[in-house]
Amino acid sequence: MTSGRNRWLAGYSLLVYAFIFAPIVVLILFSFNDSKHVFVWKGFTTEWYGELLANDRLLGALEVTLQLALVSVIISVVVGSLLGLALARIPYRGRGATETLILLTMVTPEIVLGLSLLIFFLALLDANGSFGQLVVAHVTFCIGFVAVTVRARAAGMDRQLEEAARDLGANAAGAFWHVTLPIIAPGIAAGAMLAFALSFDDYVVTTFNAGVGNTTLPLFIYGRIKFGVTPEINAISTIIVAVTAIAILIAWRAGAFRGERTTG
């Protein structure tokens, strides 16, 4: 690869990053905008951050969202990774059916998933909108994404590495733990990231399945956008971005992202 092409690609990638971050930057700027009227810049203020901390409904929604995302990610990563691994590695009977099942969950529009679970819980359990119902709903749309991501990673793995471990005296569990798992770990991490983003962001499925007291952040924000945004919404988004950026920075300094084989 010539360095010339590398430069073009790098420049292009920079543009895409600019596109990805432009709305975030605007959001952050406008969270400091000294105007209730959120579309025109009037001057600098930190007023909205103060109001944010006083808004119990918003903070409550954030708490529900985080709890929901955490529980959903844990369940879907465990269950989805096992499934992805089996699909990549074991030619069991019924694999085609499992693949179709996963494909179905990913193809089905959120709106259908949401309304079918709503009717399911109402009809069979007479339940309407408990936290457990939301967990079930979120895990259901996350499993497939985790399985596919883990499967892609596991399918590309060199199986001779495992055989080498066995030749060197490792048992099946040892070879899995010390060889297979570290190799597919980036796939699991990517799957977990995807699941978290899906759960944290979900509006459509949640709106069908959330009962009173289970207002998530997206439901809260949607209401605000429909019936007049306040800059507090910009402020909480800014805080979420900041917290995420700091967490990523800490993880990076700790070396969490450096396990990759180097190429080139």
Place this chain on the structure above:
Amino acid sequence: MSDPGGRSALGGRVTTAALVAPGAGWLVLFFIVPLGIIFLVSLGERDALDRVVFDNPSLDNYRRAFDPKFLPTFANSLRYAAITTVLSLVIGYPIAYWISRYGGRYKLLLLVLVMLPFWTSYLIRVYSWQIILRDQGVLNSILQAIGITSEPLILLNTDFSVILGMVYGFLPFAILPLYVSIDRLDPALIAAARDLYATAGGAFRHVILPLTMPGIIAAGLLTFIPAIGDFVTPELLGGAETTTIARVVQEIFLEGRDWPYGAALGFLLMVVTLGGTLVALRTLRREVVGGG
């Protein structure tokens, strides 16, 4: 391909069951069964109290779904989803390639940066495009300040703003699987192709593209599916006339209370999406197998 239960770390009937059963069981119980239930509901009708009754199970709700009013809505959704998918793949592939090949020790960090906007609410990112695209918004202010335009361009509530919003929203879904498949590509294969006098374009077409096709398929699916079912972007960035299927279903279901009709539309939407996906998958698979 196999030696189940042999020297591989995985295999054996018990291991297989332990790996497959939790996920498959979950999806059957909480996905297949509910789908079966909405199919049943779609065969019923509502009584005066909005309850679902099954006195005369029929396909009437499906017949109503082919109301000429509903068809342009459907075409509109398909068009948005198709354009969004193509744009996301075209925009996402080079950057996924760049991260994988030239990211070095910053690879995962660069990938995480792609995902970073995801940690803010999708709703809020869509809304922030409102701030940017309005008549007196950020973009128009900039364009007028540097003298490119004198009048504000109408950007919001157009096809442009809806597609922009969708590409923006679903691009990371395309980049992640593209990255995963490009990253497991052995660079030696590309080097070998070049050694055998392939041009850069030839190496891309005959080596890189076929080998990363699973990632492209996954990326296309992960973009197309949320795009066709998207409710939020057309609702917030499109005009009142920008109808999509999801908007119609949501309205019927949550406001109209005609659950059997809503269930029928939803079921139909799923069947059509699934059918389109299967056709796309088969075409791509044939290309992968026969294209070498």
